[in-house]
Amino acid sequence: MKTTLNFGLIFLLCITMAFAQEQQPANPLGLKKIPATELKTLDGKTFNTAAIANQGKPVIISFWATWCKPCINELTTIADVYEDWQEETGVKLIAISIDDSKTSANVSPLVNGKNWDYEVYLDINSDFKRAMNVNLIPHTFVINGNNEIVWQHTSFSQGSELELINIVRKIAKGETLDAH
Amino acid sequence: MRYKIIFVLTFIVVGIFSFNQARSQGFEKFLRNSQISGNFQFDGMYYNKDSMIGAPDVPQKVLMNAFANINYTNGPFSAGFRFENYLYALQGYDARYKGIGIPYRFVSFEKDKFTITVGNSYDQFGSGLVYRTWQDPSLGFDNSLDGINVKVNPWKGITLKGIWGKQRYYFDLGPGVVRGADAEFSINDIFTKLNDKALRVSIGGSFVSKYQEADDPVYKLPKNVAAYGGRASVSYKNFLFNGEYAHKINDPSTINNRIYKPGNASLLQMTYAKKGMGFYLAAIRTDNMSYKSDRNAEGIDLNINYIPSLAKQTTYSLPAIYTYGTQPNGEFGMQAQGIYTFKKKTKMGGKYGTNLSLTYSRYNAIDKKQIDENTPIDSTGTLGYKSDFFKIGKNAYYENFNFEFSKKFSKTFKLIVDYFYIQYNATVIEGHAMPNIHSHTVVVDMTFNINDKHSIRSELQHMYTKQGDGSWAFGMVEYTIAPKWFFSVSDMYNYGNSIAQKRLHYYNVATAFAVGSTRIALSYGRQRAGILCVGGVCRYVPAANGLMLSISSSF
Numbered sequence: 001m002k003t004t005l006n007f008g009l010i011f012l013l014c015i016t017m018a019f020a021q022e023q024q025p026a027n028p029l030g031l032k033k034i035p036a037t038e039l040k041t042l043d044g045k046t047f048n049t050a051a052i053a054n055q056g057k058p059v060i061i062s063f064w065a066t067w068c069k070p071c072i073n074e075l076t077t078i079a080d081v082y083e084d085w086q087e088e089t090g091v092k093l094i095a096i097s098i099d100d101s102k103t104s105a106n107v108s109p110l111v112n113g114k115n116w117d118y119e120v121y122l123d124i125n126s127d128f129k130r131a132m133n134v135n136l137i138p139h140t141f142v143i144n145g146n147n148e149i150v151w152q153h154t155s156f157s158q159g160s161e162l163e164l165i166n167i168v169r170k171i172a173k174g175e176t177l178d179a180h
Numbered sequence: 181m182r183y184k185i186i187f188v189l190t191f192i193v194v195g196i197f198s199f200n201q202a203r204s205q206g207f208e209k210f211l212r213n214s215q216i217s218g219n220f221q222f223d224g225m226y227y228n229k230d231s232m233i234g235a236p237d238v239p240q241k242v243l244m245n246a247f248a249n250i251n252y253t254n255g256p257f258s259a260g261f262r263f264e265n266y267l268y269a270l271q272g273y274d275a276r277y278k279g280i281g282i283p284y285r286f287v288s289f290e291k292d293k294f295t296i297t298v299g300n301s302y303d304q305f306g307s308g309l310v311y312r313t314w315q316d317p318s319l320g321f322d323n324s325l326d327g328i329n330v331k332v333n334p335w336k337g338i339t340l341k342g343i344w345g346k347q348r349y350y351f352d353l354g355p356g357v358v359r360g361a362d363a364e365f366s367i368n369d370i371f372t373k374l375n376d377k378a379l380r381v382s383i384g385g386s387f388v389s390k391y392q393e394a395d396d397p398v399y400k401l402p403k404n405v406a407a408y409g410g411r412a413s414v415s416y417k418n419f420l421f422n423g424e425y426a427h428k429i430n431d432p433s434t435i436n437n438r439i440y441k442p443g444n445a446s447l448l449q450m451t452y453a454k455k456g457m458g459f460y461l462a463a464i465r466t467d468n469m470s471y472k473s474d475r476n477a478e479g480i481d482l483n484i485n486y487i488p489s490l491a492k493q494t495t496y497s498l499p500a501i502y503t504y505g506t507q508p509n510g511e512f513g514m515q516a517q518g519i520y521t522f523k524k525k526t527k528m529g530g531k532y533g534t535n536l537s538l539t540y541s542r543y544n545a546i547d548k549k550q551i552d553e554n555t556p557i558d559s560t561g562t563l564g565y566k567s568d569f570f571k572i573g574k575n576a577y578y579e580n581f582n583f584e585f586s587k588k589f590s591k592t593f594k595l596i597v598d599y600f601y602i603q604y605n606a607t608v609i610e611g612h613a614m615p616n617i618h619s620h621t622v623v624v625d626m627t628f629n630i631n632d633k634h635s636i637r638s639e640l641q642h643m644y645t646k647q648g649d650g651s652w653a654f655g656m657v658e659y660t661i662a663p664k665w666f667f668s669v670s671d672m673y674n675y676g677n678s679i680a681q682k683r684l685h686y687y688n689v690a691t692a693f694a695v696g697s698t699r700i701a702l703s704y705g706r707q708r709a710g711i712l713c714v715g716g717v718c719r720y721v722p723a724a725n726g727l728m729l730s731i732s733s734s735f
Contacts, residue, residue, distance in 0.1 A: 032215055035253060042453075043415045044382055046366070067493045080532060080588065100314070101307030102488035105422060105449040106517065109458025113519025114535060125304050126314065133219040133249060133734040136699065152697045154732065158627055158635035159662025 031148035034061075035131040039096070039121040042108040047121055049128060056145035057090035058171040060164065062118075063129060063139045065099045066106045071138040072114075074156035078164075079116050085165055089172040093118045098129050098137065140164065144171050151177060210254065218250040218260075219697075219734035221317065225270055230725035232684055233706055243270045245277070247317060249284075261285035272712075272721040273320040276350040283348055284315075284324055293333045301329035303343060305362040305386035308486030309426035309445045310407040310471070313347070319712065319719055323483050324348045325358060337369025347473045347482050354482040356473030360388035380415045390473050390484060399438065399561055405431045407443075407471055407485065422449040426469070426485070432561075433475040435508050436468050439564030443468035445487065460517040462490050467546055467567055470508035480719065490515040491541045492580045494600070497672060498643040498654050499621045501710060502604040504543060504578040512572050515541040532588040539582040545573030545608075576616075579603040591629065598623040606648065610711065619645035633662050644676075651676025666692040666701075672708065698733040 036050035052059060064071030075095060078085070085091050095118040097107045104124050111120050123129055132141070135154070142151040142164070151167045153160070170177060223245045227238035244267060251260035262284035269277040286299035302324055304312035315322040327345015334340065341362040346353040364384035368374040387408045394401035409426030424447045432438035445466040452459045464487075471485040490513045491504035519537040522529035548557050548565040557565045581601040588594045604617040621643040629635045641654035656670035672686040688705030709723040 032217060035258075043420065044366070044380060044413050045369075067495065069495045076586075100488070101304070101312075101486070102490070103493070105420070105451055105462060106460055108420065108453040109451050109460045109517065109519055111458070112453035112455055113458035113521060113537065115456050115521045115523075115533065125302060127302075130249075130302070131251070133217050133251065135219050135221050135732045135734060139697070139734075152734070153663060153694065154697050154699045154734075155666070155692070155694045157660035157662045157666060158629055158637070159633045159660070162632055163663045 031144075031146075031150060034143060034147050034149065035128075037123075037128040037131050039123050039128055042111070042120055042122070052094065052143070052147065054090070054092040054145075057092070058145065058168050059143040060091060060093040060168065061096060061132075061141040061143060062093060063096050063098055063123075063132070063134050063137045065097055065137060066103045066110050067099070068137050070156045073158075074138050074140070074161070075116060075118070076114060077156075077158070077161050079114070079118075081161070081165075082117055085168070089165075089168050091168045091172065095120045096123050096128060097121070098123050098126055098134075100124055100126075142167050142171060213254045215253045216250070217253075217735060218248060220246075220248040220732070222246040222731040223270060223728070224730075225724070225726050225728045227271070227724060227726040230706065230723070232681075233686070233723040233725065234709060235706075235723040235725045238271065240268055243268050245270050245273065245317070245320075256290040257287075258289070259285075259287040269320070271724055272719065274350065277320060279351065281351045283322070283351055295331040297329040298327075300324040300326050300348065301343070301345075303329055303341065304486070305341070305360065305388070306384055306409065306411045306424050307422075307447060307488060309424055309447065309469070310386050310388045310409045310428075310485050311343070311358075311360050311362070312483075312486035314486070319480075321480055321719075322348050326353055327358075335370065337366040339364045339366075347484070349474075349482055354473045354477070356390045356392035356475075356482070358388065358390050358473050358484055360386065362386040378417055380413075382413045383411065385410045388471075388484065390471075392473070392475060399432065401432055401475065402430060405429055405471075409445075418452050418454045420449075420451045420453075423447070428469060428471055431471065431475065433470065433472065434478055435470040435472070436564070437558045438560045439468070439558060439562060441468050441564040443471070445469040447488070456521045456523065458517075458519045460515070462516075463512075463514040464488070464490055465512050465546065465569070466508075467510045468564070469510075489513070491543060491578055492517075492539045492582055494582070494598075496598065496600075496621075496623050496625075496639070496641060497656075497670075498641040498652050499582075499598075499600040499602060499619075499623070501643070501652070501708075502602045502617055502619060502648075503711060504541075504580075504604075505609050505711060507543075507577065507608065510546040510548070510567070510573075511543050511577060512546050513541070513543040515539065530587070530589070535584075535586045537582075537584045537586075540580070542579045543577040545575035545577065547571035547573050575605070575608070576603065577605045577608050593629075594627040596623070596625040598625070615647050617645055617647045619643050619647075635660050635662070639670075649674050649677050649682070664693055664695055666690075666694070670705075697735070698731070701728075701730045703728045 034049055034052055036048055039047045041047050064075060099107055101124060104122050138156045139154050141149050144150045150171060224242060226242050229237040246265040247262055249262045261282050263282055265280045266277045284300045286297055288297040302313045313323050313325045325343055325345040325347055330342045332340050344359045346357055366382040368377060368380050389404055389406045391404050394403050407428040411424035414421045426445045428443040430440040430442050432440055447464045449462040466487055472482045473484055474482045487506050489504060489506045494500050517539040522534040524533045528534055547568045550557055551563050551566055555562050583599045586596040600621040602619045606614045606617060624640045627635060627637045637658040639656040643652045645651055652674050654672045658668040660666050668690045670688045674684050677683045686706040686708050688703055690703035692699060692701035704727045707724040710721055712719055712721045
């Protein structure tokens with residue numbers, strides 16, 4: 001009984017998936033939009049991810065946490081060149097902290113203490129992390145002017161930021177990316 | 181069982197509903213709005229027997245954990261499920277994770293100001309002192325609520341939530357029913373006049389009740405156990421203040437040795453932050469606040485609430501040997517932290533700026549006194565103990581002082597230096613009698629950029645201690661070719677162990693390849709037995725020796 005139901009469910013989802021495959025002609029690139037989820041700002045206001053926008057210019061979304069060393073490395077490395085990136089491409093970086101209530105109050109002191117100029121939001125209940133299918137952090141996305149996800153990468157190593165800015169440059173110029 | 185039927189029925193109804201809607205609006209639009217996404221993770225390990233480090237012979241030779249999430253969204257409608265596979269679960273995960281199944285699936289839709297989710301949900305009330313369901317695959321932790329979750333915003337600034345269901349228990353559900361409601365009022369959003377005021381206030385309150393049948397032959401046990409809490413958050417310019425208090429009625433359980441004392445928890449947090457500096461101060465006091473949907477559950481099973489740990493969490497291997505684990509029956513903890521950046525182009529800051537951070541955290545027992553002369557503390561069937569709220573217990577559980585210096589010296593060289601002093605009460609935290617650990621650790625973390633793509637990072641760590649396993653040394657070299665390749669070699673050496681045969685090397689060789697959102701990692705080596713903690717929840721990881729393959733991907 002239980003398995004039958006589970007299979008029934010999978011079957012239904014497969015059908016919907018099959019329909020979703022059909023979408024290809026309507027949206028040839030199959031690009032995904034950012035899902036709408038509620039986040040909190042550092043001073044406690046509610047922010048909906050549907051409102052993520054940068055006047056048609058690219059946006060970098062980076063998932064991180066105060067306890068994640070490579071994440072802090074990535075954001076610190078980018079912070080050094082962020083002004084240049086913004087001048088050149090108009091890009092905006094949105095840092096999504098997945099710290100839970102254990103460490104979320106540490107986010108604002110850390111962001112300020114490190115002098116980061118990013119837009120920072122708290123995803124305390126990991127809703128946005130789940131909606132964006134993030135497994136491991138750091139996980140970085142590049143969003144084009146239509147709020148579509150055009151590129152993503154997991155993990156950070158010194159030098160990865162150069163690939164990131166190259167992608168952003170292409171998007172800012174309105175070029176499409178080759179399959180990655 | 182009944183839940184599943186209701187779930188599938190709802191799914192079909194909602195499905196038909198959206199189909200009809202689609203037909204009227206045009207099928208093409210429906211398809212265009214359809215979006216499928218998901219992720220996948222696989223961890224498999226080949227085990228060698230290694231009696232030196234205490235790694236047992238694994239009869240299956242290879243073990244694996246794998247899961248895949250598949251999500252479908254179409255405008256206000258979303259649905260998803262997680263397929264999990266443990267044939268058999270990796271060492272260190274609970275053996276009840278066994279087999280294949282779909283322990284997580286949900287359907288959700290938003291209409292007017294309502295968001296309704298049926299099936300499994302993750303949510304929290306405030307910081308979680310009375311209710312939090314969450315998941316962490318690396319811990320093997322998942323206490324999702326299978327039932328209904330309703331959220332409504334009747335007015336700008338007001339959020340009401342309701343939950344009702346049973347909790348996930350491995351591939352089954354726990355015996356207790358959990359019901360709860362939460363209200364949050366963001367004062368500045370409710371009153372238009374206050375929208376742009378510098379002083380921002382929000383308040384909230386929650387109520388949760390669990391029901392579990394009781395047929396104990398000796399004790400009259402409460403079938404319904406309520407917990408409730410209130411919270412307030414105030415921010416003014418650079419200051420932020422959070423306060424939360426929760427209370428639980430008497431709830432005799434295996435964890436608290438079946439005492440009838442009510443429980444409570446208080447959490448206070450304060451931050452001050454402005455460009456270039458940040459301060460954080462927090463305190464927590466919990467007293468008999470373990471709250472589970474099965475009074476007989478142990479360990480991390482079936483937690484309804486969440487007690488955040490204020491102990492500093494580190495990812496450096498040696499100081500992480502002694503990580504604090506939350507004590508469910510009571511603790512008094514605090515943390516203070518300051519972060520400061522010396523600006524670029526100043527004497528202290530140099531060309532790129534210099535960052536300093538200082539953290540102190542400490543945990544003690546709460547004060548416990550006998551209820552009367554003849555009854556020992558924590559006696560089953562009694563009120564357990566008396567506790568003075570403002571008195572801190574004498575028994576120290578944990579203490580951590582950390583200083584970090586981090587600086588980029590040039591385009592090619594970056595340096596991080598850390599010092600940790602850790603005092604660790606193993607008797608309480610690990611549950612076996614041994615002397616308190618006092619340890620001093622120094623970490624030197626250096627990154628050299630050879631060119632734009634190639635870089636070398638090295639970590640040197642040394643921990644000095646006379647207790648426990650004695651002193652340790654650790655060395656690691658990492659070579660990366662950005663953005664795809666990663667290679668590392670490390671060794672953790674317990675040279676200071678008082679027993680000569682236990683002066684062992686824990687070597688590890690690893691490589692990883694990352695492209696797009698896919699990452700494949702392969703490592704070979706020894707893993708030390710220890711406690712792995714994430715977010716205040718810990719699990720024991722046994723010693724292991726072998727080859728590990730991990731694949732993670734999302735689409």
